[in-house]
Amino acid sequence: MTETNLIALFKQLSAKDDALSSKQQAVLNASLLLFSEKGFEQTSTKDIASAAGVSEGTVYKHFKTKNQLLVKGIAPVLDNVFQSAVHEFLSQITSRDKIPKLHDVLMLVISNRVHFIQNNLPAIKVALVQVLVDKTFAEQMVQHFRTAIVEEVKPLLSILRERGEICNISDFQAIKLISSTIISIVVGYQINSHVSLEDAIAEGIVVVEKALK
């Protein structure tokens, strides 16, 4: 599975769709980086301009507002962050028999999401601050979470439960477990990077498997 770096992806997308010039790309990249380093409020548009090597006026040529810089920079990451890898193979599955075993599913999902988050930490940090600071934004995130994850993952859980691979815990509980495991792997790696990410993922999967059985 090729791991997507959203910044890279974003460049591809925007090159086609929105026709962001290279300078505006630089603006977007610089702003996202600075936002994650110093926080949105602590970053001035002057900072962004000089970090991107453009004039302050250029910052506003494409992005009408400092806020749009945040939104446009975060958006593609947020569109993806909740899209579990589950979706990909769920959509390819024709019969229930083709669904992999619990271990393989967890392997896929957890590893995929951990790497995604790890590769997009700047944008995700920025989004997280926004969740804590902006109530409306937070509610949108919750909504996003509900529809994008819960509804997506529920059928999968049902099948696994039917096959007797997971115990009788609620869907919400199961998702909380998997999500918090993913997050704890990333956070743990930030705190203590002596353990390799792969090992942390493996250990996390063991824990989840035991808890779900």
Place this chain on the structure above:
Amino acid sequence: MTETNLIALFKQLSAKDDALSSKQQAVLNASLLLFSEKGFEQTSTKDIASAAGVSEGTVYKHFKTKNQLLVKGIAPVLDNVFQSAVHEFLSQITSRDKIPKLHDVLMLVISNRVHFIQNNLPAIKVALVQVLVDKTFAEQMVQHFRTAIVEEVKPLLSILRERGEICNISDFQAIKLISSTIISIVVGYQINSHVSLEDAIAEGIVVVEKALK
């Protein structure tokens, strides 16, 4: 971004003036509330003054700086948030026999921390934003976490492991599991408050127990 060691600063401040006048208390409460509602940067000292019912000058009588307001407000919570309830009974224990069973330990620790966090959400939200935005602050938090928790909890885990109540997972892994479970209970309750907090705690404990055995 001030390069002050905040943790140290907390201690000094709390040591000096435990007795805040009623107006100063009002200022502190108002600021913490506003910080958590709108974010630190979005809250002006004028906002704080009028919310506290004092003049803007008065805000600066005791707190020399807007930043100190944040620091002073967060400090006592931060001093406590990592101090697991474990500490309390650990210090009272004279022999190993007196340590409760795994289930009871988890019950105590998880329930205690969940309620504490739930009761101090404003300050914790503010602190979390600070962690995401201020690298120095984040590092100090990590340090705090290490010394205050890991070292405190490790002996307990050793004993439980010796007694065969938990499996052979690393201390770090165990702490990650418990911590992330605590957080997922609180976050889950914010997202979906249909399930009672007590039920969520009970379910969380079941999961942790299974994973640790």
Place this chain on the structure above:
Amino acid sequence: MTETNLIALFKQLSAKDDALSSKQQAVLNASLLLFSEKGFEQTSTKDIASAAGVSEGTVYKHFKTKNQLLVKGIAPVLDNVFQSAVHEFLSQITSRDKIPKLHDVLMLVISNRVHFIQNNLPAIKVALVQVLVDKTFAEQMVQHFRTAIVEEVKPLLSILRERGEICNISDFQAIKLISSTIISIVVGYQINSHVSLEDAIAEGIVVVEKALK
């Protein structure tokens, strides 16, 4: 008749009512002067601040907006500019016999308004520009004009017409004549100040009298 200088009047009023500090008075005076000299848009708040000898922040202490400076500065003049001197003696008159002859009425009204306008040119210039540039403002002025003048002057014209002192021209026409004469006196004096204002007024009255008879 004591001729009111609105700037002076404004100072008195605001000293009592709005408690404008001396610095804010300076701000108001400076801004009105600069607006009339260079135009509203051409005057920066920095200009105002330094002309008033205060900091730019002080400009905004009382007046929340640059626009308020304009409105608050113009308002008292506008409240007066349409209040013909007619009002004063009209309100004191008990019987129709007491109304002076046409010549004296014109003398009073024209002289009074000419001097008023002459003494308050800065504010009136600013207001005039605003009428030309801001449609809403213009409509308010027209409304002001209608209620404050037309209705006030109409009864007086009726009486004079009944007494046979003025011919059978419409009220609107008569008011247009008097108003335009007042304005032409002031404008003419700006263009050609070789003729004294008093002579211009006298000549204007002659013209109006002839036209009205």
Place this chain on the structure above:
Amino acid sequence: MTETNLIALFKQLSAKDDALSSKQQAVLNASLLLFSEKGFEQTSTKDIASAAGVSEGTVYKHFKTKNQLLVKGIAPVLDNVFQSAVHEFLSQITSRDKIPKLHDVLMLVISNRVHFIQNNLPAIKVALVQVLVDKTFAEQMVQHFRTAIVEEVKPLLSILRERGEICNISDFQAIKLISSTIISIVVGYQINSHVSLEDAIAEGIVVVEKALK
């Protein structure tokens, strides 16, 4: 505020390039319209460009400056506004006997100027604002007024006075009367359009006639 002699500049510009390309015409028309609708300062060159359906660069292809747009747009109107209709027939007159009677002269002049102003209100509004805001411009207008009108009209007034058709008022006074009557007709029509313009003109002429006799 540019210190350019605008009147002179007008002439030069008009002399050079009488033939504006269609795009340049569009730019000029759009700018004049926008200036009169929103004011010169409130109109951005971007507004003008999009209203004219051209790029912002094209706006600057012909007009080197935003100010030139104003100047160029106002110029032809200003060249005309003070050129009384009097000029036309004055130049055709060979003997004094051919000069029409006072009533017909007033009829011609007033009606002609009122309609001209009415048909060119946008440009005239813009010019008027400029007079109020730009001292140099105002002085040049006054100069224009003096030479173009006073000198033009004076001989006519002399003849009429010799013929006993007008009383012994000063030329300046007579011109003020006629001018202010013209303006009051237009302004009155803006305020109260229930009366037809033709009726207003007729009434105005009556007033002027009476005042001049």
Place this chain on the structure above:
DNA sequence: AATGAATGAGGGTTCATTCAT
């Protein structure tokens, strides 16, 4: 101790103007 007027640096944003394409 408490007030709030005053400060002035700095923020986000606009806009006339230029110039490479």
Place this chain on the structure above:
DNA sequence: TATGAATGAACCCTCATTCAT
């Protein structure tokens, strides 16, 4: 020739902080 991306100075306004009263 026409475009529109790029510029950067200037603008209005906010806000943490100070200090005379």
